[in-house]
Amino acid sequence: MTDSRLDKMRGELRRxxxxxxxxxSLKQPHYGYSLRKQLQDAGIDIDEGTLYPLVRRLAEQGLxxxxxxxxxxxxxxxxxxSALGSELLQQLTDEWQQLNGALGNLLEKP
Amino acid sequence: xxxxxxxxxxxxxxxxxxxxxxxxxxxxxxxxxxLESQQDELGRRLTDDEVAATLQSWGHPRQVAAKYVxxxxxxxxxxxxxxxxxxxxxxxxIFLLQCLGSGMALLQADYLKILQxxxxxxxxxxxxxxxxxxxxxxxxxxxxxxxxxxxxLLSKQWRAQDLPPVSRSWQxxxxxxxxxxxxxxxxxxxxxxxxxxxxxxxxxxxxVAFNPLLQQWFPGLTALLVTALLVNLYWAxxxxxxxxxxxxxxGLNILFSxxxxxxxxxxxxLVATDNPLPxxxxxxxxxxxARNICLFAGLFxxxxxxRDLYRLRQLSAKADA
Numbered sequence: 001m002t003d004s005r006l007d008k009m010r011g012e013l014r015r016x017x018x019x020x021x022x023x024x025s026l027k028q029p030h031y032g033y034s035l036r037k038q039l040q041d042a043g044i045d046i047d048e049g050t051l052y053p054l055v056r057r058l059a060e061q062g063l064x065x066x067x068x069x070x071x072x073x074x075x076x077x078x079x080x081x082s083a084l085g086s087e088l089l090q091q092l093t094d095e096w097q098q099l100n101g102a103l104g105n106l107l108e109k110p
Numbered sequence: 111x112x113x114x115x116x117x118x119x120x121x122x123x124x125x126x127x128x129x130x131x132x133x134x135x136x137x138x139x140x141x142x143x144x145l146e147s148q149q150d151e152l153g154r155r156l157t158d159d160e161v162a163a164t165l166q167s168w169g170h171p172r173q174v175a176a177k178y179v180x181x182x183x184x185x186x187x188x189x190x191x192x193x194x195x196x197x198x199x200x201x202x203x204i205f206l207l208q209c210l211g212s213g214m215a216l217l218q219a220d221y222l223k224i225l226q227x228x229x230x231x232x233x234x235x236x237x238x239x240x241x242x243x244x245x246x247x248x249x250x251x252x253x254x255x256x257x258x259x260x261x262x263l264l265s266k267q268w269r270a271q272d273l274p275p276v277s278r279s280w281q282x283x284x285x286x287x288x289x290x291x292x293x294x295x296x297x298x299x300x301x302x303x304x305x306x307x308x309x310x311x312x313x314x315x316x317x318v319a320f321n322p323l324l325q326q327w328f329p330g331l332t333a334l335l336v337t338a339l340l341v342n343l344y345w346a347x348x349x350x351x352x353x354x355x356x357x358x359x360x361g362l363n364i365l366f367s368x369x370x371x372x373x374x375x376x377x378x379x380l381v382a383t384d385n386p387l388p389x390x391x392x393x394x395x396x397x398x399x400a401r402n403i404c405l406f407a408g409l410f411x412x413x414x415x416x417r418d419l420y421r422l423r424q425l426s427a428k429a430d431a
Contacts, residue, residue, distance in 0.1 A: 031139070032143065033140055033144055037147075048144070048168060049169055049173070050177070052136070052140055052178075056133075056136070075139060
């Protein structure tokens with residue numbers, strides 16, 4: 001398989017679970033760059049051009065609350081999971097665990 | 111940080127007015143955080159080249175803006191198959207109308223100018239097709255943007271039980287055949303009734319007309335053509351050959367072949383008007399060409415009758431088996 005095709009499929013695979021990763025990370029408040037660092041530290045490397053617009057879209061859908069705060073001499077927008085977001089995260093987590101289990105069985109088959 | 115400001119302003123240029131300030135503010139915060147982190151790692155201030163390299167890694171301002179506010183496609187991917195089919199039908203009809211218009215212009219010229227005919231046909235077609243393309247695209251855009259109910263357009267109310275049993279590959283009607291039949295019926299109707307679409311001035315300047323003795327056939331022919339047009343329009347939404355559709359098609363083709371062969375056998379189809387014909391062209395020549403076209407059309411319809419009857423037999427044999 002060519003590198004470009006692998007990159008494309010990897011991107012498609014990751015895109016679906018990215019929402020779950022972001023929602024899960026935002027149980028604690030984070031501003032954009034700190035969220036990216038947290039995801040990176042957890043092994044999920046996501047470019048800025050994808051992460052920041054995604055966070056904004058989730059906030060527009062009411063899944064995240066946001067607030068501008070002054071910190072270290074600069075303003076930053078902090079995001080945190082809203083009540084609606086928490087509810088959705090729980091449902092998505094259940095879905096993910098079910099899917100992960102089923103997929104694990106399939107992948108283990110010789 | 112002048113470069114950062116310039117970059118943010120460039121991104122804002124591609125954003126809708128109502129989002130500019132907010133996204134710009136947020137983008138500035140993200141960028142400054144990233145640059146500050148890089149400075150902390152290096153233990154010194156970043157050079158302009160290093161700042162430029164970071165901005166470069168974010169991508170072109172237009173791309174960044176598109177990620178924040180993705181552009182709305184003119185036609186949604188769901189409507190695209192219907193949009194493409196509409197364009198094919200519209201272009202086919204325009205081509206036939208253009209043939210008719212260019213043909214009339216050829217007959218009205220003082221000399222027979224074949225090259226002029228083809229150029230007029232070509233440029234006339236592209237000119238009208240470009241306008242039609244714009245109009246159809248705008249209609250679909252307005253429909254997509256309005257969020258109107260598109261279930262009828264996308265056949266969302268379909269039921270698996272309504273799908274006809276298709277056991278042979280020919281049972282799927284081809285779009286080209288449907289388009290040709292639709293366009294031919296419309297084309298013949300326009301030829302039969304020029305007063306409906308030609309100005310009185312153009313009508314008065316025509317150099318050939320139908321033999322007045324044939325006028326009595328027109329109501330019958332019109333009814334046949336309108337029926338064929340409506341039936342083909344219905345089939346455009348249910349494009350399958352079934353026993354019923356084959357029987358209807360065979361019936362229509364029998365009537366068409368009788369009509370065309372009767373026209374071929376008539377004493378004369380066309381007569382000259384008071385306006386002289388182009389040089390090198392006589393009414394006898396034109397009449398012979400028109401009658402030969404009728405003969406060919408009549409024989410072709412007979413072939414289609416034979417084909418439909420053979421297919422009907424195939425379907426009946428399968429049902430009995």
